[in-house]
Amino acid sequence: MSIFEGFLSTSETLGAFSDRAFVDAMLRFEAALARAQAAEGLIPESAAHSIVGSCKVELFDVAKIVRESGRAGSVAIPLVKALREAVGLFNADAVPFVHFGSTSQDVIDSAMALVTREAVALVETDLAKAADALLRLAVQHAETPMLARTLMQPASVTSFGFKCAGWAAPLVRSRIRLREAAKHALQLQLGGAVGTLAQMKGQGAAVRGRMAKELGLGDPGATWHTQRDEWVALGCELGLMTGSLGKVAVDISLLGQYEVAEVAEPSEPGRGGSSAMPHKRNPVASMVAIAAAHRAPQRVAALLGAMPQQHERALGAWQAELAEWPQLLMSAHGSVRAMAGALPGLQVDAARMRANIDRLRAELPRDAADEWFDPALAVNAGQTALAEVKALQAQLSSNKELSQ
CATH class of the missing domain: 1.10.275.10 (Fumarase/aspartase (N-terminal domain))
Structure with missing residues (x-):
């Protein structure tokens, strides 16, 4: 390392x-x-x-x-x-x-399953914290008006709760799929x-x-020496989760820019500082998650690329997979740990969100401002957000292992 x-x-x-x-x-x-x-x-x-x-x-x-x-x-x-x-x-x-x-592969594959089980358990714990934090934010800010942005430009009014529910949904699905994939992959x-x-x-x-x-x-x-489908499926799920976390991190980092200033990662001594500019608060949790989202696709691709293995024991492909696997888990857990630490304390500036809406409304023709940027539109977005949160919680409850 x-x-x-x-x-x-x-x-x-x-x-x-x-x-x-x-x-x-x-x-x-x-x-x-x-x-x-x-x-x-x-x-x-x-x-x-x-x-x-x-x-x-x-x-x-x-x-x-x-x-x-x-x-x-x-x-x-x-x-x-x-x-x-x-x-x-x-x-x-x-x-x-x-x-x-x-055989050698018996002991190595089984040992890899044992250490991976420990790592996946860590991922699952932090993934639950991140998803739960977003679900709580979705409820808390169900009707908090904010600008929805498409193609990096203001599109209409939505609610921050709606945005949080959208962030949470892939993470909830990842919790369910990751548990199922691990069950099939972690075998002797x-x-x-x-x-x-x-x-x-x-x-x-x-x-x-x-x-x-x-x-x-x-x-x-x-035996499954050259049957790597279940094992690689777990790797793909880890890659999907890391990508979903990266999306949340990108949005938070954009919303946290000085010119926008609608959210901020939690502040604590020594967190997100600059070596030259003491006034800066860098979004370091988002940075870690975005970095992981950049690295994970190459790891997953390497696992997929190693699947065509010769006969009953691979020469080179299996060994390449072994080298890539820990790196994928390290990136995945680094990402989810960072976001699990930041999301529960995410600082939400509802007043700034409203001010950004009002500033845009003042620059638009009255009919466009009233049709697309009326803060009252957040009420409908909030109802949708609450319905989505309820559906996501039902998905978790139906999965007994995750609801216990």
Whole structure:
């Protein structure tokens, strides 16, 4: 992570995809594999006990494993080698059962699902905060008159509540779709090669089911090594969410310009300052969200571009996907965290909104001013906004997982 990317993400997401966290996730996979195979009678209980006891990240030189992954072509290879060495120190007889019946992609895909689950949970929490803040603003300002603008020019009178409801709607839909996409994508990977499944003597499905339950991942019922549709669908949903947040951020930054001055991000010491101009209040939350909206499309495109994978195991495409995935999550969470922090305290200047309407009315012919820029038009916009808020809340309520 470069100095130019750190402030565009969050410490939590950076931590979720850190080298140590990923190695820990791989070790959790290996421990679950040993426990499940012992439960199905495929390996001795004593071997499983030794393997599980050695699957502790603090026992390993994570930096060395990462360094050696370049030469091996996979981070799983030096990890499994180090795990076998660790197990062998206490129980040499258990070494042949380390990583038994599994492949490098099994452990890496499953570990990626584990760390992604943590990151997606962070995204979902902040997405709910951002959407809820907008729904509250929509109700609070349902009939607050403001200028609607099309093609960057005044178009008619609307209400700020109507605008907030329009901002909220894609975020509510993202909450629903993201939860559904994650359910399908965050699944265990096991048995990429027919030979490894054969090692499990017909117990592969039972082992997979036990592991999925222990790790809290879905049981896909089969391997999905080169079937990346569900995984990439989650990436697409993250990209859509980031784009929707970027749209909100663009509008807020435009409405916050000095010449408009209708809204402003929350003010606090050290936030949005300038190195040369002490009078400035830069909209830094919007900046982060807009930056993410610029970066996410390239990440999503890379995921889509990596989908044509060769036969049962990809050469190059899967590896490219792995490199892009954390960057997408880091941008997505940086965006939603920034907006979740700004929207609840968004400063709305209703008087300025009205003044901008009045100034425009004074410059127009009377008939045009009365037809398109009568502040009373905000009443109808407010009714529409309240109806949309009610519909959006009903959508969330119908989704039991999100309403709890």
